[in-house]
Structures are given as C-alpha cells and as structure tokens.
Amino acid sequence: MVIAKQLFVLGASMLATALTGGAGAQQADEQYVQVAEIEVYPVQLDAYRAAVQEQIDAAIRKEPGVLVLYAVSEKGDPTHVKVFEVYRDRSAYEAHLGSDHFKKYKTTVEKMVKSLKLIQLTPIMLGAQSK
C-alpha cells in the first residue's frame, strides 16, 4: 500500500464540510459520535475480536456514512473493549444499525458480551494524519 503523506486536521465543522460538501457548522451538529464501552467474557475474547473485525471491515467497505470505527481493548484488562465511532449523521448511524453485517455481529456476540454502555459524544477536534 502506497501512502502519500497528506495532512488533514479537521475540526468538527471542517470534517463535516470535507466529507459531505455541505455547510460547515450545521453539518457538524449532525455528525453522530459515540463510544461503545463493552465488557466481554474472558473465554470469548478471541471470538469477539474476530466478530468485531468482520463487522468493521464490512461497515467501512459498504457504508460511506460510517466514517470511523476504532475498536480497542484496555492493555491492563483486554476484556474491556471500546469502539470509538463517527457517523456522517444520525441517519447514517441508524442505517448502520439496520445493516446485515451489524445485525449478524449483534447476533454473534450476544452471548459474548457481559455489558454494553453507549456514550454519546460531541467532537472538540478530530485530528489525524491522512494517507
């Protein structure tokens, strides 16, 4: 994979503008950002990781409104998983919830997950190196 170093620093409004071509401030309000805090049963951890990887791969490939899905686990306790999620807007989030790959994921992990907490977030600044 060849990477052309290209800078992008995106505040919430810039990100919305950049990704939608729409008016900055209004679009920014419409972005849907959350973190899912998930506790996974220890014996299910490998299976859970595989399921979430498959789901993220499909969502990014098939849903242009799914902008970011970063799944991580705590180094000190890998059963504590977080998924940091950015959607173009609320309707992109709702479409994601209704997608086949998300429904498959939910069914697959139903018995693997001990607890799930969704925290809605407001972007302050989303900065990243671009490809």
Added chain:
Amino acid sequence: MVIAKQLFVLGASMLATALTGGAGAQQADEQYVQVAEIEVYPVQLDAYRAAVQEQIDAAIRKEPGVLVLYAVSEKGDPTHVKVFEVYRDRSAYEAHLGSDHFKKYKTTVEKMVKSLKLIQLTPIMLGAQSK
C-alpha cells in the same frame, strides 16, 4: 476542500505497515495507543477546548508520528473530555510529550483540569473512510 472517496480499512498491522512501510506485525506491536480521560472545571471549558484544539492542530502538522488525536466530550456532561490517541510507536509518543506545543498545552491547562487518567490500549481494528 475536495475529498476523493477512497476506502481504507486498517487492522493494526495494516495501519502500521501503511504508515511506516515496515513489516506488519512487528510494527503493530510498536504502535502506541491510549485514551486520556480528562475532567475539566466547568467554568474553564471554553478555554480548555481552545487549548486542546491548538495543541492537536500543531501536533498533526508538525509530528508525522502523531497519527490520530480525537478530542471529544460526553454529550451528557461536557466536562468529561476524552482524547483518543494513536502514535506510530512509543518514541513518537515520547517525542510528542517533549514538543513545545504539548508543553505549552500542559502549562495552559494545568489549572483547568480536575483529573486526568491515561488508559493504554491495544488496537483490535482501526477502520476509517479515507479522504
């Protein structure tokens, strides 16, 4: 800003490979990922936001080893801020801590921050739409 829709779905090893051109698995182990959970005094919230925006803008522009800095606040309680951070490796993180813009940020926010907790993370999958 013109955005060419271009897909990238990056597992940890792919991300490391893509961004460094190095060997996948080994580089992935070296990535440094954490979330900073910060509680800000309510009256200082606007000033804190400005300081963290300035810091992120400088870090992404000046430090190619700083891959992602996503600052967000909880919608239900904006004094609860999280910064999701991905560095190329530990030395990129340490260089960031020693940078002028980070030291300025730390001094600026010293009296604004009630508590700070750093949680080291292991990437499971980092998926994002590319520009």
